[in-house]
Every structure is written in structure tokens, then in C-alpha cells.
Amino acid sequence: MIPPEPVALRRLLFALLALAITAGLVALAVAVLAGGGWSIPEILILVAFIGTVPWSALSAANAIAGFVILMGACDPAAAVLPALRAAKPGPPRALTALGICIRNEDMGAVLPPLAVLLDGLEAKGVAGRFVLHILSDTQDPAIAAAEEAAIAGFIAARPEGGIPARYRRRIRNTGFKAGNVMDFLDTQAGEAAFFLCLDADSTMSPDAVLRLVACMEADDRLAILQQMIVGRPASAAFPRLFQFGMRAGMRSWGTGQAWWQGDEGPYWGHNAIIRIAPFRAHCRLEALPDGSHILSHDQVEATRLHAAGWKVRVLTAEDGSQEGNPPAMPEFVTRDLRWAAGNMQYWQLLKLPNLTPMARWQLVQAILLFFGAPLWALILVLTALNAASGGGAGTPMGLAALLLLAGWFCFYAPKLLGYAEVFFKPVLAARYGGRSAFVKGVAAEILFTTLFEPARILHQALFLAALPFGRRMGWAPQNRDDRGVAWADAVRLFWPQTVLGILLTLLFAATSTCALLLALPFLASLLLVIPFAVATAAPGVSAWLRRAGIAAVPEELDR
Numbered sequence: 265m266i267p268p269e270p271v272a273l274r275r276l277l278f279a280l281l282a283l284a285i286t287a288g289l290v291a292l293a294v295a296v297l298a299g300g301g302w303s304i305p306e307i308l309i310l311v312a313f314i315g316t317v318p319w320s321a322l323s324a325a326n327a328i329a330g331f332v333i334l335m336g337a338c339d340p341a342a343a344v345l346p347a348l349r350a351a352k353p354g355p356p357r358a359l360t361a362l363g364i365c366i367r368n369e370d371m372g373a374v375l376p377p378l379a380v381l382l383d384g385l386e387a388k389g390v391a392g393r394f395v396l397h398i399l400s401d402t403q404d405p406a407i408a409a410a411e412e413a414a415i416a417g418f419i420a421a422r423p424e425g426g427i428p429a430r431y432r433r434r435i436r437n438t439g440f441k442a443g444n445v446m447d448f449l450d451t452q453a454g455e456a457a458f459f460l461c462l463d464a465d466s467t468m469s470p471d472a473v474l475r476l477v478a479c480m481e482a483d484d485r486l487a488i489l490q491q492m493i494v495g496r497p498a499s500a501a502f503p504r505l506f507q508f509g510m511r512a513g514m515r516s517w518g519t520g521q522a523w524w525q526g527d528e529g530p531y532w533g534h535n536a537i538i539r540i541a542p543f544r545a546h547c548r549l550e551a552l553p554d555g556s557h558i559l560s561h562d563q564v565e566a567t568r569l570h571a572a573g574w575k576v577r578v579l580t581a582e583d584g585s586q587e588g589n590p591p592a593m594p595e596f597v598t599r600d601l602r603w604a605a606g607n608m609q610y611w612q613l614l615k616l617p618n619l620t621p622m623a624r625w626q627l628v629q630a631i632l633l634f635f636g637a638p639l640w641a642l643i644l645v646l647t648a649l650n651a652a653s654g655g656g657a658g659t660p661m662g663l664a665a666l667l668l669l670a671g672w673f674c675f676y677a678p679k680l681l682g683y684a685e686v687f688f689k690p691v692l693a694a695r696y697g698g699r700s701a702f703v704k705g706v707a708a709e710i711l712f713t714t715l716f717e718p719a720r721i722l723h724q725a726l727f728l729a730a731l732p733f734g735r736r737m738g739w740a741p742q743n744r745d746d747r748g749v750a751w752a753d754a755v756r757l758f759w760p761q762t763v764l765g766i767l768l769t770l771l772f773a774a775t776s777t778c779a780l781l782l783a784l785p786f787l788a789s790l791l792l793v794i795p796f797a798v799a800t801a802a803p804g805v806s807a808w809l810r811r812a813g814i815a816a817v818p819e820e821l822d823r
Contacts, residue, residue, distance in 0.1 A: 266346045266483050271526040278524040282325040285674060289317050292667045300658015305650035312643050316636040320674040322629065323517070327677035330520030334685045341581040344522040347486055348579065351478035356393040358457035360477055360537070362427075363448060365441050367401040369464040371414035377467040379418070382427045384470030391427045393477075397452065400433035401444050408433060441533070442549050442561035449544050456540060463534040465588030467496060472584025476537040479579065487543060487574035488566060490529065490536040491585040492518055497820040501809050502596065502800040503589035505712040508705050508815040510589075511582065512682025518580045527575040528622035533562035535585045539574075546572045552612055560606030563630050564613065567623035586819075592749050592801035594757055597720060601727045604634040608731060637724035644786055648768045651775040661778045668782060676713070695818035705815040715796050718789035719761045726760060749801040751794070758793045765790025 293313050297306040337343040362381070366374060378396065385394055398415055402408045415431045422429055432452060434444060449459060458480055460473060472491060479489050492514060495507025522529060547565040549558045558564055566576045590596040610627040619627075673680065683706050686692040687699060696702040769787050772780035780787075789796075799805050809815060 266350055266485075269346065269526055271524070274524040274526070278325055278329060278520075281328065282321045285321040285324050286317050289320060289667075289670060289674065290314060292663065292670060296659060296663045296667050299660045299663070300655075303650055303653065303655030305646045305653065305655055309643055309646045309650065312639040312646070315639045316643075319632045319636050320671060322632070324674040324677040326520035327513075327516045327681045328520065329523055330516035330518065330678070331681040331685060333519050333523060334516060335688070340519055341579060344519060345479070345577055345579055347479040347483040347489070347577065348475075348581075350482040351475070352482065353478070355388075355390045356474065356477045357481060358393070358477070359455050360394050360458040360460055360473075361448075361453055361456040361540075362394055362396045362460050362462065362473075363399055363445065364397075364462040364464065364466070365399050365401070365444050365534075366411070366464045367437070367441075368404060368407050369402075369411070371411055371418075374464050375414065375418045378429075381468060381470060381473070382422070382429070385473065386423070386426045388470055388474070390474070391425065394427045395454075395456065396427055396429040397448060398429070398431045399444050399448050400431070401437035401441070402433060403437060439549065439557050440559070440561075442558065442565070446544070446548060449540055453540055459538045459540050459543070461534050461536055461538060463587065465496070466493075466534050467586045468535060469584030475581075475584075476579065480537055480539060483575065485527075485573075485575050486577060487539045487569045488531050488536055488576045490531050490576070490578045492578065492580050492582045493532065493535045493585050493587050494582045495589045495817070496586045497817055498589060498591070499806055499810060500591045500801060501806045502592050504806070504809055504815050505709050505800070506596070506716075507589050508817065509679045509709040509713060511817065512686065513676075513678035514682075515580070515582060516682040516685065517678040518578055522578045522580055525622060527577060528570045528620060528626070529566070529576045529578045530626060531562045531566035531576055535587065542569060542572065542574050546574070552609060556609075558606070558609060560603060560609065560630065563626055564610075567613075567619055567626055570620045570623040570626075571618045591747060593716070593797040594749060594753060597723050597757070600720065600724060604637075604724055604727060605731065607631055607634055608728065634724055634728065637721045638728050640718075640721050641725035644768065644783070647779065647783065648771045648775075651779040652771055654775075659779075661782070664782055679709075679713075695821065697813060697816060697821055701813055701816070704813070708809070708814045712800070714785055715789050715792055718786045719758065719793035719796070722761050722764065722790065723758075747801065748803065749798050751798055754794045754797040758797060761790045761793045765793075 290313075293310055297310050333343055334340050342348045364374070364378065378398075382394075382396060385391060400408070400411060402411055412431070412433070415429075419429045419431070430452075432448065434447060437444065439446070445459075445461065453459065458477060460468075460476065462468065468491070476489055476491060480486055494511045494514070495503060498504045498507065543565070546568045549561055549564060551557055569576055590599055607630045610631050614624060614627055683702075686696065686702055690699075693699045693702050696705065765787050768783070769780070769791065772783055772787070
């Protein structure tokens with residue numbers, strides 16, 4: 265029996281914290297903009313800034329709540345997941361289908377991690393409780409032929425009496441990945457009670473898989489248990505630096521969010537275990553009113569289960585659950601825009617009947633993840649125009665710097681407090697090679713983020729501005745290989761950011777030296793985005809980071 269949690273009280277405390285952060289940021293913005301009187305650009309800046317504050321406040325509040333738990337609990341993951349405390353050791357009772365969804369993938373990269381997982385489960389004597397299913401949506405005939413041959417060889421090489429491995433390829437990939445999964449659950453899941461969903465670049469350890477199954481068996485109302493995911497060790501500079509920060513941020517964010525969201529948590533679509541019966545009953549996704557399919561299906565599936573009274577929880581332990589990150593900035597922003605297009609579809613779903621308030625909030629939160637991008641871009645442009653028109657003459661620059669610092673801390677609080685946790689816990693710091701090595705990684709990642717994030721936000725803003733006018737993102741194959749970025753490709757993709765950076769820099773320089781200095785971190789990202797994209801994919805830079813031990817993750821050092 266899983267004891268009830270004081271979720272209502274937790275949500276009240278969290279809301280009060282988030283509102284206090286919101287009030288502080290807005291009050292500081294008013295104090296900055298009101299100096300010398302109000303101009304029309306300053307009024308518009310305030311309106312746009314208020315639109316960005318909900319995400320900043322949410323980030324800071326989640327990070328603070330998570331940091332308190334991470335620093336105070338003996339077992340932070342168990343502190344926010346009752347099923348983990350109730351899970352019993354021993355072999356699983358139920359049958360679990362291990363499902364990996366692929367589409368136009370390099371099977372030489374996909375199959376070896378699967379072999380490691382199957383070998384590990386077989387070594388633990390639980391082969392009879394698992395079946396592997398490789399679920400293909402590959403459409404290209406030549407790629408499909410190579411895929412079938414590689415998988416046939418993989419299956420033939422598996423030992424007799426081990427975990428069975430099966431392959432199915434859909435001729436039509438209706439509904440993309442969500443349709444692939446539901447088609448499998450309808451036709452091939454058989455007697456399996458659970459479905460462990462993996463992506464082509466996912467890896468999970470046998471212990472992590474068995475832990476997920478044990479939690480599901482400990483709580484029969486748990487429909488989805490989402491494992492925390494960290495980046496796989498990478499050689500290229502871009503994913504190496506990105507995942508270093510993402511890992512720290514997800515630890516504090518995920519712990520704080522799990523504490524107050526309780527049984528109505530998120531689902532990220534992979535490295536998660538699903539209870540098949542309720543998922544089949546409640547997670548069939550109809551087409552949107554315009555006839556298009558839902559792209560970001562995972563969170564919609566979670567909200568359907570919330571509405572039906574089922575639990576969706578997050579296991580915030582990070583060990584044994586990994587994914588690959590895009591190898592360079594062009595691949596990253598392409599994936600980013602696909603997610604943005606999917607999340608913006610949620611506007612059409614907010615009025616669906618029978619959703620719980622938390623389910624609606626989950627959809628709103630997913631929208632907020634990208635909604636701030638055009639607002640931040642607008643703030644930057646309006647600030648330059650305000651300075652050019654003389655509207656910022658009375659602006660208190662000390663307060664303006666404080667506002668930028670406060671906004672920066674709130675926006676990046678999950679990463680910053682995640683770094684603080686590692687720094688103040690010698691055991692964690694040792695896994696990164698000690699405090700000195702960890703601090704080097706933190707410094708490199710903060711520089712990386714400073715140069716990357718404004719350009720990324722503007723890229724999102726340009727895409728979202730064009731979205732209402734017919735621009736669409738489908739489901740394209742993903743490049744997962746380390747490779748360099750050609751200068752011509754970087755110019756073609758990022759020239760708008762560069763041009764805007766030049767124009768804004770000239771405008772600031774001609775009007776206000778103080779404003780130019782305050783805007784410099786944002787302008788530098790726009791001005792340097794092309795060489796940044798090339799450099800963070802360059803083999804020489806990547807090799808130097810590895811030799812210097814900068815931004816190494818524990819798994820890399822454990823090798």
C-alpha cells in the first residue's frame with residue numbers, strides 16, 4: 265500500500281515561492297524601466313518581460329525545491345517516489361516488452377547497446393521475464409534492406425534460451441512514433457504487462473530496467489514511470505558541453521518538480537516504463553482539427569492518464585539511463601524546432617474536456633518552454649530602439665545590471681544549483697575527477713551557454729514567428745554521428761542572427777555605451793554564432809577538451 269502524500273500543501277508552498285520570485289522580478293523590472301519616465305518602447309519591454317517571467321520563476325522555484333531535497337535527503341529519489349521505497353528486490357513477476365523505436369538509423373550504433381542490455385538481464389537470471397521488440401518505421405527501401413539484414417544477424421547471434429528478440433517494420437508510419445508504439449501494443453505485445461520504451465539512441469542498464477519494473481509492481485496504479493535521462497559520453501565539443509550542464513539542471517529541476525507534481529508528472533517519451541492496459545485504453549491520439557498528427561505525443565499521453573485517474577511519476581535517479589545528444593549545433597536547433605512545433609500544437613488541446621488542472625498546467629508548461637523566445641528577441645530589439653530614441657537616458661544602470669543578473673540566475677537556476685550540489689558533496693565531485701576538474705567544466709559550460717543560448721533563442725523566435733504562416737516541421741531522420749560543420753552550412757543556417765547582431769551592436773554603440781556593455785553577452789552570441797557552430801564541432805577543439813578533461817561526465821571517467 266502506497267501512503268498518500270501531502271500534495272496539496274506542497275503545491276501551495278511551491279506556488280507561493282514561484283509567485284514571490286515573479287513579484288520580485290517584475291518589481292525590479294518596473295524600477296529599472298520607470299527611471300526617467302516611461303517611453304512606449306519601455307512599456308512594451310515590460311509587457312514582453314512579464315511574458316517571460318513565468319518560465320523564469322518556474323525554473324527557479326523548481327531548482328530551489330529540488331536543491332533543498334538533494335542536499336537534505338539521504339535518498340533524494342526515494343524521497344519523491346513512494347513506489348521506489350515500496351519496491352521489493354527479486355526477479356520480476358510480470359512480463360515486460362523491451363521496445364526500441366527506429367527510423368532510418370545506423371544499426372551499427374543501435375544494436376550493440378541492446379546486446380549489452382540483454383546480456384546483463386540474462387546474467388541476472390531474468391531472461392524469461394523480458395522480450396525485445398525492434399519497431400521500425402523506416403520507409404527507404406535500401407535502408408530498410410540493410411536494417412533487416414543487420415537485425416537478422418543480431419537475432420541469429422543471440423544465445424539459445426536467452427531473451428527473445430523480434431523485428432517488425434511498418435509499411436506506413438501513420439502517427440509517427442506514437443502510432444508505431446500503439447500499433448505494437450495492439451497487435452504484438454501479447455501477454456506483456458509492461459512496455460519499456462527506448463529510442464534509437466537510448467541506453468539503459470539492467471539494474472535500471474529491473475528497478476523500473478520493481479516500482480511498477482509495487483504500485484498497481486502507476487501507469488508510467490519516467491526515468492531521469494542523462495547524456496551519453498560524447499567526444500564532440502558541442503554535446504560534451506551541453507550535456508554537462510543539462511545533467512546538473514535536470515537533477516535539481518526533476519527532483520523539485522516530482523516533489524510538488526506528485527502523481528501527475530511528465531512523460532518524455534523514452535527511457536520510461538508503461539503499464540500497457542491503461543495506456544492502450546486512454547492514449548490513442550486523434551488527429552488535430554487541421555488534420556495533422558500530434559508531434560509531441562508524450563506529454564499528451566501523460567495528461568490522458570492523469571484524467572483517467574492513473575499515476576505518472578518520475579524516477580529522479582540518473583544512473584543507468586542515457587541518451588545521445590545531437591553532435592553539433594545544426595542538428596540541435598533542427599531538433600529544437602521540431603519540439604517547438606510540437607509543443608505549440610498544445611494550444612489546440614488546452615480546452616479538451618476532462619483534463620485535470622495539473623494536466624492543463626503540464627501542457628501550458630510545455631508551451632512556456634518555447635513561448636519566451638520571441639519575447640526575449642523582442643526585448644533585445646526594443647531595448648536598442650529605446651536607447652536610440654533617448655528613452656533610456658534616465659535608466660539606473662546599476663539596477664539594470666542587477667535585473668540582468670537576477671533574470672540570468674532564475675533562468676539558469678536548475679543548472680547553477682545542480683552545480684552547487686556537486687561542489688558541496690565530495691562524493692559527487694569525486695565522480696567528476698574532483699572539485700578542481702568539476703569547476704573547470706562548470707566554467708567551460710557557462711561560457712558555452714553564454715555564447716549558445718541567445719543565438720538559439722533567436723533561432724526559435726524566427727521559427728515561431730513563421731509558424732502561424734504555414735511553416736511546418738515534420739519527422740525527419742536525425743544525424744547522430746560526430747562530424748564537423750562546414751563554414752558554408754553555418755552561414756546558410758545562422759546568417760539572420762549574425763546580421764541582426766551587427767545591426768544591434770551598431771545601434772547600441774551609436775547611442776549608449778552603458779547599454780552596449782549590458783547587452784554585450786547577448787550580442788556576442790549573435791555575432792559569433794557562425795564560428796561558434798563551426799568550432800564546437802571541430803575535431804581539434806573536441807580533442808583539446810578531452811585531453812584537458814573539461815566537461816567530463818562520470819561515465820567517461822569510470823571507463
